Amino acid sequence: xxxxxxxxxxxxxxxxxxxxxxxxxxxxxxxxxxxxxxxxxxxxxxxxxxxxxxxxxxxxxxxxxxxxxxxxxxxxxxxxxxxxxxxxxxxxxxxxxxxxxxxxxxxxxxxxxxxxxxxxxxxxxxxxxxxxxxxxxxxxxxxxxxxxxxxxxxxxxxxxxxxxxxxxxxxxxxxxxxxxxxxxxxxxxxxxxxxxxxxxxxxxxxxxxxxxxxxxxxxxxxxxxxxxxxxxxxxxxxxxxxxxxxxxxxxxxxxxxxxxxxxxxxxxxxxxxxxxxxxxxxxxxxxxxxxxxxxxxxxxxxxxxxxxxxxxx
Amino acid sequence: xxxxxxxxxxxxxxxxxxxxxxxxxxxxxxxxxxxxxxxxxxxxxxxxxxxxxxxxxxxxxxxxxxxxxxxxxxxxxxxxxxxxxxxxxxxxxxxxxxxxxxxxxxxxxxxxxxxxxxxxxxxxxxxxxxxxxxxxxxxxxxxxxxxxxxxxxxxxxxxxxxxxxxxxxxxxxxxxxxxxxxxxxxxxxxxxxxxxxxxxxxxxxxxxxxxxxxxxxxxxxxxxxxxxxxxxxxxxxxxxxxxxxxxxxxxxxxxxxxxxxxxxxxxxxxxxxxxxxxxxxxxxxxxxxxxxxxxxxxxxxxxxxxxxxxxxx
Numbered sequence: 220x221x222x223x224x225x226x227x228x229x230x231x232x233x234x235x236x237x238x239x240x241x242x243x244x245x246x247x248x249x250x251x252x253x254x255x256x257x258x259x260x261x262x263x264x265x266x267x268x269x270x271x272x273x274x275x276x277x278x279x280x281x282x283x284x285x286x287x288x289x290x291x292x293x294x295x296x297x298x299x300x301x302x303x304x305x306x307x308x309x310x311x312x313x314x315x316x317x318x319x320x321x322x323x324x325x326x327x328x329x330x331x332x333x334x335x336x337x338x339x340x341x342x343x344x345x346x347x348x349x350x351x352x353x354x355x356x357x358x359x360x361x362x363x364x365x366x367x368x369x370x371x372x373x374x375x376x377x378x379x380x381x382x383x384x385x386x387x388x389x390x391x392x393x394x395x396x397x398x399x400x401x402x403x404x405x406x407x408x409x410x411x412x413x414x415x416x417x418x419x420x421x422x423x424x425x426x427x428x429x430x431x432x433x434x435x436x437x438x439x440x441x442x443x444x445x446x447x448x449x450x451x452x453x454x455x456x457x458x459x460x461x462x463x464x465x466x467x468x469x470x471x472x473x474x475x476x477x478x479x480x481x482x483x484x485x486x487x488x489x490x491x492x493x494x495x496x497x498x499x500x501x502x503x504x505x506x507x508x509x510x511x512x513x514x515x516x517x518x519x520x521x522x523x524x525x526x527x528x529x530x531x532x
Numbered sequence: 533x534x535x536x537x538x539x540x541x542x543x544x545x546x547x548x549x550x551x552x553x554x555x556x557x558x559x560x561x562x563x564x565x566x567x568x569x570x571x572x573x574x575x576x577x578x579x580x581x582x583x584x585x586x587x588x589x590x591x592x593x594x595x596x597x598x599x600x601x602x603x604x605x606x607x608x609x610x611x612x613x614x615x616x617x618x619x620x621x622x623x624x625x626x627x628x629x630x631x632x633x634x635x636x637x638x639x640x641x642x643x644x645x646x647x648x649x650x651x652x653x654x655x656x657x658x659x660x661x662x663x664x665x666x667x668x669x670x671x672x673x674x675x676x677x678x679x680x681x682x683x684x685x686x687x688x689x690x691x692x693x694x695x696x697x698x699x700x701x702x703x704x705x706x707x708x709x710x711x712x713x714x715x716x717x718x719x720x721x722x723x724x725x726x727x728x729x730x731x732x733x734x735x736x737x738x739x740x741x742x743x744x745x746x747x748x749x750x751x752x753x754x755x756x757x758x759x760x761x762x763x764x765x766x767x768x769x770x771x772x773x774x775x776x777x778x779x780x781x782x783x784x785x786x787x788x789x790x791x792x793x794x795x796x797x798x799x800x801x802x803x804x805x806x807x808x809x810x811x812x813x814x815x816x817x818x819x820x821x822x823x824x825x826x827x828x829x830x831x832x833x834x835x836x837x838x839x840x841x842x843x844x845x
Contacts, residue, residue, distance in 0.1 A: 353777055364714055367722040401677055401765035409680040409762045433769030437777060449722045450763055452714035454770060456746030461774055464666055464750060470783050 220250065221277075222514045223315040226257035227284040227302040228322025229502045233257055236321065237265040239507020241273045243515075246508070251515050254315055256281050257302045281305040284322075287500060291325030295333065303327060307334040310493050317514030319485060321498030321507060328365055328488065328497075335493040338523075340530030342373050344490035346497060347384060348455050350444065351477035353437050359385050360436075360444040361489060363451035371414035374398070374445050375422060376530075380489040381443035382425045383529060387520045389442075397431035397441025399450060405429065411447070419445070424529060484509030487517055490526065494518045533563065534590075535827045536628035539570035540597040540615040541635025542815045546570055549634065550578040552820020554586045559821070564828050567628055569594050570615045594618040597635075600813060604638030608646065616640060620647040623806050630827030632798060634811030634820060641678055641801065641810075648806040651836075653843030655686050657803035659810060660697060661768050663757065664790035666750050672698050673749075673757040674802060676764035684727035687711070687758050688735060692842060693802040694756035695738045700835045702755075710744035710754025712763060718742065724760070732758070737842055797822030800830055803839065807831045 222243070226236045237255065244253040255262050259280040266273045283301040285294040298304060303320055307330040310318040320327050328344075337344050345362035352358055361381040366373060378396045385394035398416055400408035405416055407430060419427040431441050436454065446454070462478040476482070481503055485496040494517045498510045535556070539549045550568065557566040568575050572593040579586045596614040598607040611617060616633055620643040623631040633640055641657075650657050658675035665671055674694040679686060691709045698707035711729055713721035718729055720743060732740040744754050749767065759767070775791040789795070797819055798809040807830045811823045 367714055367720075399766060401680055401762050407680075409760075412762075433766035433771075434773035434776075436770055437773060447722075449714050449725075450766055453712060453746035453763055453767065457749055457767060457770065458746075458774075460747035460750060461771075463747075464787070465783075468785055468787060470778075470785055470788075472781055472783055474777070474781060475783075
């Protein structure tokens with residue numbers, strides 16, 4: 220099995236990316252190989268600094284880089300030899316089993332849609348993120364930014380996609396699916412969430428537990444939190460900032476430490492025909508390493524085949 | 533000046549409400565009187581327990597109570613002698629200058645619309661909530677739950693309403709108005725926020741600073757945070773739950789303590805022809821007292837006249 224990394228993606232690339240890849244390669248030894256994509260000279264020189272064993276890592280050259288500020292679609296189309304474009308080509312051709320990048324999020328989404336494409340039946344792929352539960356374990360929130368405006372049917376599918384991920388990657392037998400709203404009662408919510416509630420209620424693929432509220436994010440009510448990408452993005456960034464404020468104020472706590480993006484690694488794109496993960500722009504080597512580990516787990520789980528099966532009908 | 537309290541509103545009413553009113557009456561002595569509305573016998577008996585000075589508080593009888601779970605419109609129309617209905621009658625007739633309740637939020641909104649009504653020109657009144665800033669001071673977020681679905685013009689007005697409140701009640705000279713979105717760039721957001729961005733950009737009544745993100749909630753970027761009631765409600769409840777988790781984990785911190793709803797008191801309804809404040813269902817005496825103090829400040833500030841003036845044109 221091969222897990223590829225965009226070595227040029229992220230604010231501290233290629234240094235942080237290469238260092239993270241070296242860490243992951245050690246952890247995955249005997250199970251999977253890490254493939255680095257980007258400027259071969261730069262990557263080889265950095266690998267050399269990490270010692271003899273690091274120099275054995277596979278490098279696939281890519282001469283271009285999509286910068287953080289670039290327009291995703293334009294950049295992806297024009298920079299065909301960018302690390303993101305090359306990564307998706309390797310993924311699509313089956314040369315690698317997962318592709319991870321802490322680079323331009325939009326370009327990662329565009330690349331997914333242009334190359335590996337959405338699973339037939341999936342209206343719109345979504346980005347998932349993990350939510351540590353106070354009582355232990357992890358929940359998953361879908362969508363956290365790919366789709367600002369959602370139709371009820373999209374929210375319904377986010378519930379299905381999240382539920383499959385919770386089952387096959389997180390190992391939760393019968394994931395509880397909750398719909399983020401502004402009240403527990405069925406009739407509460409926006410027009411879209413009210414309609415999505417009715418769809419989820421009768422969907423045979425999910426164990427729908429009804430509406431949840433902002434206060435339920437970290438408790439055990441739901442394993443899968445369904446929301447539009449606008450709400451999910453606000454939630455995600457707000458949680459991150461509260462963690463940052465706690466760190467700045469020297470409040471150390473084992474639970475809140477789980478909100479540290481470094482320990483999670485990245486956000487999988489769900490609903491595409493392959494395993495792609497988007498990392499945080501400020502990714503450190505540890506975050507990169509954890510993103511690659513997550514890519515391995517995702518590839519290992521066969522989640523994409525499960526999604527294809529579910530949406531086939 | 534008279535500040536009225538629904539003595540029957542809240543999970544711990546009338547005990548907590550009466551105790552909070554007694555506290556507020558002490559603080560407001562010489563400046564304003566506190567008026568208690570509800571079951572006269574119960575209130576008088578509770579006031580008696582608080583000592584001789586408490587027995588001088590004014591009580592206006594109301595024979596009915598709108599319960600937390602009741603349908604707001606139905607309950608408000610059918611229970612014309614409920615503490616909420618009586619409170620709004622006193623407010624509308626000018627017998628009291630502000631009305632506060634920790635009871636049924638929906639009934640408080642319905643009552644506002646049926647009695648004191650929306651300020652002419654205001655499309656939809658909104659509920660505001662306070663956001664403590666890490667760098668000190670308070671921000672205000674509008675809307676936090678009255679309007680789950682918003683038109684761009686409504687978001688624009690929330691910016692105006694919040695800006696006036698920040699100026700005249702919080703004393704911020706030129707409040708920075710930020711639009712909650714999923715990216716800083718102008719083009720990022722939902723269809724509604726993108727349209728609202730264009731309206732706010734050219735609105736002469738607000739100092740619009742552009743989009744903000746979930747991570748900016750607690751920093752100094754914006755004094756006024758504009759969002760639809762769905763997003764605002766999720767944010768508010770999520771922040772409260774994170775505070776609760778911190779308390780449960782014995783993480784004590786002066787900054788995060790400001791997230792405690794008790795210290796804020798309540799959420800004003802903005803865009804109606806009078807001063808009404810909604811409190812938290814679980815309000816303690818301290819929370820009730822702070823809600824009444826806030827009612828006093830709001831009445832004192834003349835904010836409603838400022839809103840009427842702005843929306844007259």
